[in-house]
Amino acid sequence: MSIPFWCVFIAAILIYIARIPVAKAMKEQGGYDNHNPRAQQARLTGLGARAVAAHQNSFEAFMLFAVGVLMAHTTQTQGWFVDLLAIVFIIARIVYLYLYLNDKASMRSLVWTVGLVCSLLLMLTPVYRYWVLSTLQ
Template sequence: MRSAQKRAGYDNKNPRHNNDALEGWGARAYAANANTLEALVFITSATAMNIFGARKYGGVATATMAFSIIFIVCRAIYPFLYHYDKDAFRTGAWVLSMISVLALFIMSFIH
């Protein structure tokens, strides 16, 4: 395995630099992973604000759950759309997931 990595130009001393050399499907897979991890920060913050804010109002609102589910569904299909190069649908899934996050943030301030 190590010799195959050497032949392919794999640099074990700087493994993250190997991602820059990816092309096609591999590059899209890496980008989808990075984008999903970036979105995780936003949804975690928005959901936490709603959950902790809902405690003083007697529970998590149905709208909070609905927007969270919309986000999860959009982000679940997002990597597949990225991998199979469906850019228009991928952008739509991304926009809808970010609208869900924005709605969660707005709801946390309205309560």
């Protein structure tokens, strides 16, 4: 499996790692309400509320990243740049989760932007590949 595909797998796992503090906060709120978990999550404050937001954002970020990796893969765009973008995205997401849970809003937004740019650049790598191939002919 390629580095970008491993990174997609890791990004998927990070979604659920981000959920761990949510479950802990819900338990501290009198136990996990399996009948109405979303209503219980909506009542969380502080770390619990930030954990819910980080978890939800992980789903949002995953979609763009996975699409970018698939666009690169299906157009047979590969190499160090695609690998680097995928790795930087994962590092950015790990740092993002840490910053979100520790209420470092400005740095979190900056790191979020790094992840977004990686995803968008992955989507554009087929253009780069086409440009390189057309200039070599």
